[in-house]
Structures are given as C-alpha cells and as structure tokens.
Amino acid sequence: MSLAKQKAYESVLDKLKHFINDKQLQPGDKLPSEREFAEQLGVGRSSVREALRAIELLGLIETRQGEGTFLREYQSLSTVRVLSSFILQEQHTVEEVGDLRRLVEKEALKLAFKQTRQLVSEQWLQLFTEETTFDTDHHYLFFQVVFKNIEHPLLQKLWHFLMDFSHHTDFIQYNKEFYQDLIYIFKHNTIEIIEDLYEK
Amino acid sequence: MSLAKQKAYESVLDKLKHFINDKQLQPGDKLPSEREFAEQLGVGRSSVREALRAIELLGLIETRQGEGTFLREYQSLSTVRVLSSFILQEQHTVEEVGDLRRLVEKEALKLAFKQTRQLVSEQWLQLFTEETTFDTDHHYLFFQVVFKNIEHPLLQKLWHFLMDFSHHTDFIQYNKEFYQDLIYIFKHNTIEIIEDLYEK
DNA sequence: ATGGGTTATTGGTCTGACCAGACAAGTAAT
DNA sequence: ATTACTTGTCTGGTCAGACCAATAACCCAT
Numbered sequence: 001m002s003l004a005k006q007k008a009y010e011s012v013l014d015k016l017k018h019f020i021n022d023k024q025l026q027p028g029d030k031l032p033s034e035r036e037f038a039e040q041l042g043v044g045r046s047s048v049r050e051a052l053r054a055i056e057l058l059g060l061i062e063t064r065q066g067e068g069t070f071l072r073e074y075q076s077l078s079t080v081r082v083l084s085s086f087i088l089q090e091q092h093t094v095e096e097v098g099d100l101r102r103l104v105e106k107e108a109l110k111l112a113f114k115q116t117r118q119l120v121s122e123q124w125l126q127l128f129t130e131e132t133t134f135d136t137d138h139h140y141l142f143f144q145v146v147f148k149n150i151e152h153p154l155l156q157k158l159w160h161f162l163m164d165f166s167h168h169t170d171f172i173q174y175n176k177e178f179y180q181d182l183i184y185i186f187k188h189n190t191i192e193i194i195e196d197l198y199e200k
Numbered sequence: 201m202s203l204a205k206q207k208a209y210e211s212v213l214d215k216l217k218h219f220i221n222d223k224q225l226q227p228g229d230k231l232p233s234e235r236e237f238a239e240q241l242g243v244g245r246s247s248v249r250e251a252l253r254a255i256e257l258l259g260l261i262e263t264r265q266g267e268g269t270f271l272r273e274y275q276s277l278s279t280v281r282v283l284s285s286f287i288l289q290e291q292h293t294v295e296e297v298g299d300l301r302r303l304v305e306k307e308a309l310k311l312a313f314k315q316t317r318q319l320v321s322e323q324w325l326q327l328f329t330e331e332t333t334f335d336t337d338h339h340y341l342f343f344q345v346v347f348k349n350i351e352h353p354l355l356q357k358l359w360h361f362l363m364d365f366s367h368h369t370d371f372i373q374y375n376k377e378f379y380q381d382l383i384y385i386f387k388h389n390t391i392e393i394i395e396d397l398y399e400k
Numbered sequence: 401a402t403g404g405g406t407t408a409t410t411g412g413t414c415t416g417a418c419c420a421g422a423c424a425a426g427t428a429a430t
Numbered sequence: 431a432t433t434a435c436t437t438g439t440c441t442g443g444t445c446a447g448a449c450c451a452a453t454a455a456c457c458c459a460t
Contacts, residue, residue, distance in 0.1 A: 008444065009253055033410055044445040046246055049411090050253040053209055057254040065411045066453030096354035107303050154296035195395055208413065233441060244414040249443090265442045266422035 008043050012051035015041055020071065031061065031069040098172075101162040106198045108146050108155055109182070113191050116149040121186040123149075124179075134179065136172045142179055208243050212251035215241055220271065231261065231269040301362040306398045308346050308355055313386060316349040321386040323349075324379075334376050342379055 006014075016031075023029075031037070034052065038045040052069060055061055062072045112120045123145045132138060140163060147156040166172055185193050206214075216231070223229075231237070234252065238245040252269060255261055262272045312320045323345045332338060340363060347356040385393050 013257075035410080038445095046249075046446090047444065049246075050250055052411095053250040054254040054257040057213075058257070063411065064453080065451065066409075068410060068453095093354060096352060099352070100354055100358065103303065103307050152296055152299070154300060158300070192395075235441090238414095246415090247413065252442095263442065264422085265420065266440080268441060 008047035009050035009054065012037075012041060012043060012048055013055070016051065016055075025071050027071050027073045029071050031071065033068060097162055097165050101159065101166060102198065104155060104159050104162065105143055105146075106195075108143070108150060108152070108159065110191055111150045111152060111155075112146045113186060115151070117186055120145055120149050121183055124183050124186070134174070134176050136166070138179075139172045139174065208247035209250035209254065212237075212241060212243060212248050213255070216251065216255075225271050227271050227273045229271050231271065233268060297362055301359065302398065304355060304359050304362065305343055305346075306395070308343070308350060308352070308359065309382070311350045311352065311355075312346045315351070317386055320345055320349050321383055324383050324386070334374065334379065338379075339374065 016037075019025075019032075025031075032040065034045050034048050038048045041048070052061060052063065056063060060072060061069055063069045124142065127138070127141055127145070143159070143163075147159055150156075216237075219225075219232075225231075232240065234245050234248050238248045241248070252261060252263065256263060260272060261269055263269045324342065327338070327341055327345070343359070347359055350356075
C-alpha cells in the first residue's frame with residue numbers, strides 16, 4: 001500500500017539504531033567504520049555517510065579522522081544551534097515551546113515534591129548567595145536540581161531540549177518571588193499549591 | 201586560532217543558509233539542484249547531498265525525485281521524533297512515555313476547559329454509541345476532539361508522537377468511568393477537578 | 401624498554417557512472 | 431485539430447572507485 005519507499009540512508013539509520021541497541025553501546029563507544037558498515041548493510045559508503053552526517057549534525061555522534069566514529073552524549077545545544085540558524089523567528093512556536101517547558105517544569109516539581117522534597121529544598125538554598133541574579137542561567141540551575149533528583153530521564157531530556165530552545169530564542173522571565181515561593185512551598189505547604197503558582 | 205577546520209558539508213549548510221536568506225525563500229520554494237549547487241560552491245555533489253540529507257532528517261527540506269528539493273514548513277517536533285527514536289532505546293522509558301502522555305493530555309484538557317468547554321463536550325457525546333469499546337482507538341478519538349479544539353500545534357504534535365509510541369509498545373487503559381467523569385466535569389464542574397482525576 | 405619511521409586503517413572529498421521519477425516538447429495516430 | 435505515444439532532459443538516488451589527510455598500530459634499530 002502507501003509505503004513510501006525508504007531511502008538508503010534512512011534504512012542505514014534504522015540499522016544503526018538496532019546495532020546500538022543490540023550491542024548495548026554507550027556514549028564514547030566506537031561505531032563500525034564507514035566502509036565496514038557499508039559492506040555489512042550492502043549499501044554504498046556514500047549512503048552510510050549521509051546517515052552519519054545527519055546524526056552528526058544532531059550531535060549524536062562524533063567523528064575523528066583517522067580514528068573512527070563514536071557515540072556521543074546527546075548535546076541538544078548543537079541541534080538547537082542548527083535549527084535556530086535556519087528557522088528565523090517563528091513567533092508562535094517560541095511561545096508554545098515556552099508553554100510546554102513550563103508544563104514539564106511544573107510536573108517535575110510535583111514529582112520532586114513527592115519523592116525528594118527535603119533534598120531538593122536543601123540544594124535550592126545553596127543556590128542563593130548574595131549576588132544571585134535571576135536570569136536564564138539561574139533558572140537552569142534551579143530546575144537542574146529538580147531534574148537531577150527525580151527519576152525521570154525522559155522528562156529531563158525533554159526539558160533540556162526545551163531549555164536550549166528557549167535559550168536561543170527567548171528569555172525566561174520569572175521574578176525572584178517565584179523561586180522563593182517554590183522554596184517556601186517545599187518547606188511548608190502541600191503539593192496543590194504548586195498548581196496554583198502556575199495558574200497565574 | 202581555535203578554528204576547527206570546517207567540513208565541506210558544514211560549509212554547504214552555511215552557504216545554503218545565506219542563500220535562503222538572500223533570496224528570501226519561503227516554505228514551498230525550490231532550492232537549486234544538487235549538481236548546480238555543488239558547482240556554485242565548488243564542492244562535490246556528495247558533500248552537498250550530505251548537507252541536504254542532514255537537514256532533511258531535521259524536517260527542514262523535502263526532496264522529490266525528478267522534481268527537486270523544496271523548503272518545508274518547520275516542524276519543530278520532527279526533531280524530537282528523530283532524536284527520540286535514538287534516545288528512547290532504554291526499556292524503562294515505556295512507562296515514562298506514558299507519564300508524559302498523561303501529562304500532556306491533562307494540560308490539554310485544562311486548555312479545552314477554558315477555551316472550548318461547550319464545544320468539546322458536545323463532540324464527546326457523539327462519540328458514545330451503544331457499542332462503544334473503550335480501547336486505544338477510542339482513547340485516540342476522545343482526545344482527538346480535545347486537541348482539535350485547542351490552539352496549540354506543539355502540544356498536539358507531541359501528543360501524536362506519544363500516542364504513536366504507546367501504540368507500538370503498550371496499551372492505554374482507562375476504564376469507562378474515566379471518560380464519563382470527564383464529560384460530567386466539562387458539563388458541571390470546575391477545572392480543579394481535572395487535576396484530582398489524574399491524581400489517582 | 402624506547403624512539404622513530406613505515407604501514408594499515410579511518411574519515412574527508414571528489415568524480416563519474418547509472419538508475420528512476422517527473423515533465424515538457426515533439427511526433428504519430430486518430 | 432485532438433489525442434496518445436515517444437523521446438530528451440531535467441531532477442534526485444545510489445554506487446564504485448580514486449585520492450588525500452590524520453591517526454593508530456606495528457616493527458625494527460638503538
């Protein structure tokens with residue numbers, strides 16, 4: 001039926017995906033050489049390269065001439081840099097990304113509240129010094145604490161992605177009270193208040 | 201100093217960026233052919249292809265054999281989709297995807313409640329016939345109504361993606377009462393109840 | 401053991417070839 | 431004149447081979 005014929009480089013990506021999965025490869029591990037992989041899959045080396053270049057641009061792999069191709073820790077920064085350099089201001093998506101980011105943050109806060117309420121609030125307090133500036137970087141650190149303490153890699157990755165996007169397009173604006181309220185809530189209040197905090 | 205020598209396909213991407221900018225190309229417009237572009241830039245066609253394949257994977261362009269390469273409307277989540285197919289290889293994420301899906305659905309419900317409460321509940325009622333089965337397909341239709349009525353493409357795309365994933369890995373199980381409760385809430389209650397419904 | 405040169409391997413790049421899909425112009429049949 | 435077919439020429443899709451550049455592995459002389 002309506003099966004769009006898959007391109008060679010796309011099938012290479014699928015195979016690569018399986019390969020990584022089967023061999024349980026970790027970041028830093030070496031992938032097969034381009035020539036070897038091409039022969040294994042029965043495709044041309046150029047097709048393998050197209051696939052590798054694509055995910056290299058995504059920051060998923062790193063290639064070193066003379067050495068090989070290596071799995072990399074996901075660096076969403078590079079992705080965002082590439083994307084935002086192509087996408088000139090799409091106004092509505094910027095806003096929508098912000099919505100989604102706040103949504104994810106809120107849910108993460110609730111998880112943190114349930115799971116590691118005490119631990120998080122302690123680490124938060126350490127973030128505040130005399131000269132704390134409440135900019136995007138501070139926001140990042142603040143929620144970094146949250147995501148590091150909850151067990152939810154997917155939520156964390158999504159958040160990172162959304163943060164990077166915001167970083168390059170918009171500024172994150174919460175006032176000082178927002179963070180102070182959160183700390184107070186974690187110390188004294190109940191979880192329902194978090195919802196209220198985000199309703200405004 | 202620290203100029204890491206740029207790869208050919210990366211310089212192609214830069215040039216392409218400028219090209220799009222200079223010519224003020226819009227989504228749907230045609231890019232130069234691979235051969236022509238290669239000659240213009242003084243690089244091989246394979247390098248041009250590596251660049252194009254990379255941003256094709258990002259969903260920035262669309263190629264049609266025999267016709268050419270065309271600029272595409274930016275699909276912000278196509279990136280996430282690609283990344284996810286690589287990142288979501290760990291087993292424990294099936295559950296996490298479910299979490300995220302419920303999160304998105306809940307937020308969408310709240311939006312729908314605020315924006316098009318009446319319209320949604322009317323359309324919901326039409327979904328229930330005598331022989332309604334409460335399976336994944338029904339769940340899809342039920343929330344399809346929600347997402348079609350709220351103005352949030354990003355949330356909608358993310359939900360679609362998560363639904364696709366759930367479809368292939370897990371089944372979505374809510375009992376009949378869940379949907380009936382929602383309809384009742386939209387008719388008679390206040391928005392806070394939605395939160396309660398998801399807490400159980 | 402150590403240093404240095406040689407060799408093999410890997411990615412980086414280009415070229416040329418051929419296939420397949422799309423399309424327009426030209427041509428033959430009606 | 432209209433229609434249907436053929437052909438040429440665009441386009442991307444793919445492959446094989448060649449060569450360069452950088453690194454790693456090896457071997458040998460010291």
